[in-house]
Amino acid sequence: MADRPIDLRSDTVTRPTAAMRAAMAEAEVGDDVYGEDPTVIALERRVATLFGHEAALFTPSGSMANQIAVQLLVPPAEELLCDADAHVVTYEIGAAAAIGGISTRTWPAVGADLDPDVVAGMVRPDGFFAVPTRAIAVEQTHNRGGGGVIPLSTLEAVRAFASTAGLSVHCDGARIWHAHVADGVPLDAYGRLFDTVSVCLSKGLGAPVGSLVVSSAERIARARWIRKRMGGGMRQAGILAAAGLYALDHHIGRLSEDHGRAARLGEALAPYGVLAYPVRTNIVALDLRKSTLDGPALGAAARERGVLVSVLGPHTARLVSHLDVDDDGVDRALAALPALFRA
Numbered sequence: 001m002a003d004r005p006i007d008l009r010s011d012t013v014t015r016p017t018a019a020m021r022a023a024m025a026e027a028e029v030g031d032d033v034y035g036e037d038p039t040v041i042a043l044e045r046r047v048a049t050l051f052g053h054e055a056a057l058f059t060p061s062g063s064m065a066n067q068i069a070v071q072l073l074v075p076p077a078e079e080l081l082c083d084a085d086a087h088v089v090t091y092e093i094g095a096a097a098a099i100g101g102i103s104t105r106t107w108p109a110v111g112a113d114l115d116p117d118v119v120a121g122m123v124r125p126d127g128f129f130a131v132p133t134r135a136i137a138v139e140q141t142h143n144r145g146g147g148g149v150i151p152l153s154t155l156e157a158v159r160a161f162a163s164t165a166g167l168s169v170h171c172d173g174a175r176i177w178h179a180h181v182a183d184g185v186p187l188d189a190y191g192r193l194f195d196t197v198s199v200c201l202s203k204g205l206g207a208p209v210g211s212l213v214v215s216s217a218e219r220i221a222r223a224r225w226i227r228k229r230m231g232g233g234m235r236q237a238g239i240l241a242a243a244g245l246y247a248l249d250h251h252i253g254r255l256s257e258d259h260g261r262a263a264r265l266g267e268a269l270a271p272y273g274v275l276a277y278p279v280r281t282n283i284v285a286l287d288l289r290k291s292t293l294d295g296p297a298l299g300a301a302a303r304e305r306g307v308l309v310s311v312l313g314p315h316t317a318r319l320v321s322h323l324d325v326d327d328d329g330v331d332r333a334l335a336a337l338p339a340l341f342r343a
């Protein structure tokens with residue numbers, strides 16, 4: 001049988017390990033829509049505590065977690081600010097507008113750079129003549145921003161001006177675990193800055209399904225209601241929550257291995273002038289405008305050599321390290337990819 005390709009498209013492609021599957025098989029379950037699944041309850045309590053909040057809600061996806069959070073913070077016809085590359089306005093298929101009736105306005109995105117003064121300058125005052133700004137969303141780590149990490153001090157500055165202006169702050173923390181490992185910032189130090197945080201178990205942590213919204217008990221009670229309305233109430237979801245609990249126990253510390261592997265990929269490709277941003281975590285963002293290869297050509301040539309990369313646009317591509325790519329996989333990717341840029 002031919003070798004399985006080295007799949008660097010995304011950290012969502014991981015398959016549950018044997019030990020994770022065993023934990024899932026053994027999970028105690030109940031009907032979670034009735035609030036009776038002990039494993040879901042345990043996961044929700046655990047994640048709320050990790051982030052220094054009162055409560056959390058298990059959701060089927062990160063997109064649903066984000067959309068529940070923004071609906072909690074922004075009433076219909078009012079405004080959410082975020083950067084132009086944020087997942088919440090790029091990859092959630094217009095859900096804030098379509099489902100929440102929420103107006104969004106964006107600041108220009110440059111990786112994970114975030115200038116609190118630029119954001120503060122966008123806030124519209126209450127009044128009868130303009131859409132009132134209600135909340136700001138930040139993304140940690142930043143997916144389209146090459147896995148960049150927003151410094152804690154910057155997030156603190158955003159929190160400070162948001163509080164002064166009476167705004168809420170949401171963090172799309174699908175990969176906040178990576179920021180925690182890369183910068184050594186405790187998860188609750190992040191959590192306490194935000195009114196709502198969404199986190200994913202199904203990215204770097206390697207669970208097959210699942211995300212959570214974290215917030216106050218009052219907001220999470222309302223979130224449960226919004227989740228049901230969006231069709232996200234799940235029944236014996238403890239099987240999935242067990243994978244999440246397993247991932248929290250076993251897969252956070254090891255993220256530094258993924259960061260090291262992404263750094264190796266980045267170092268090998270840097271001489272070809274194709275790195276969009278410095279590699280900080282598990283994402284290597286490529287800017288191919290100065291390369292002889294465009295995105296689709298890179299995707300096809302890499303595939304032919306047994307490496308899958310994500311083609312995000314005519315001149316952008318992405319490599320992501322994760323639980324299912326070991327050192328040998330990175331060696332194989334490195335045997336194939338730099339040669340393409342030399343050609």
Ligand SMILES: Cc1ncc(COP(=O)(O)O)c(C=O)c1O
Binds near residue numbers: 088202
């Ligand atoms: C930053 C970020 N937020 C949210 C999501 C959404 O997660 P899901 O695919 O589970 O909806 C993703 C998915 O990759 C993401 O990268």
